[in-house]
Amino acid sequence: MEHLIQEAISIHLEDKKVMRSSHHGFTTVNSSLTNLIAFSDENASWMDKGRAVGIVYLSITKAFNTVSHNVLKGKLRKCGLDECTVRWIDNCLNG
Structure with missing residues (x-):
């Protein structure tokens, strides 16, 4: 998926x-x-x-874990991703 x-x-x-x-x-x-x-x-x-x-x-292995999920979702919406996809990503990030 x-x-x-x-x-x-x-x-x-x-x-x-x-x-x-x-x-x-x-x-x-x-x-x-x-x-x-x-x-x-x-x-x-x-x-x-x-x-x-x-x-x-530099090792940025853990960098993604430090990214604010709200900021990431905002950027995804700004790029024009549909709300269903953004919600799916949010659910994935939050377990």
Whole structure:
């Protein structure tokens, strides 16, 4: 069920042009892998030019758990998701 909802939301966001074409992750065109490749390529280019490059790695595994569910629901509504889908996501987030 989660996969179907994720797919429906992704299609909606792409159709409504909510996300920029440069967005990576959770899209059919640009994935987390394409983001990593673009990031690595950019850094390698800077290093080839002799520029200093600093990288900080952060773990955001638990970040989603800290997001206010009310804020998330508001953003989903603002993106044009129908109320039934927003309620389904709310029920999923609240167990």
